[in-house]
Amino acid sequence: MKPKRSEDGIVDLVDVILRDGAVIQADVIITVADVPLVGLKLRAALAGMDTMTDYGLFEAWDTRQRDRHRERQESSNIEQ
Incomplete structure (x- = not known):
C-alpha cells in the first residue's frame, strides 16, 4: 500500500493543537571553546x-x- 498525501493532515494537526494545546520546552546552553556563555530556558504554550x-x-x-x-x-x- 502506497502512502498518500492528504491536505487534511495539516488541518487535523491545527485542530488538535488548538483544542488540546501543546507545550514546547527547551534548555539551551551556548558555549564557545567549551566555555558556557549563555543559558536559555524556553517554554512556550500553544493552544x-x-x-x-x-x-x-x-x-x-x-x-x-x-x-x-x-x-x-x-x-x-x-x-x-
Whole structure:
C-alpha cells in the first residue's frame, strides 16, 4: 500500500493543537571553546484561547477583552 498525501493532515494537526494545546520546552546552553556563555530556558504554550483559559492562562487578558467588548456594545446601544 502506497502512502498518500492528504491536505487534511495539516488541518487535523491545527485542530488538535488548538483544542488540546501543546507545550514546547527547551534548555539551551551556548558555549564557545567549551566555555558556557549563555543559558536559555524556553517554554512556550500553544493552544486556542478556550483551552488556555481552561488551564488558567490569560484569564486576566480574557476578562479585560470581554469587558471592553461589553463596554463597546453598551456605548453603541446608548448612541442608537
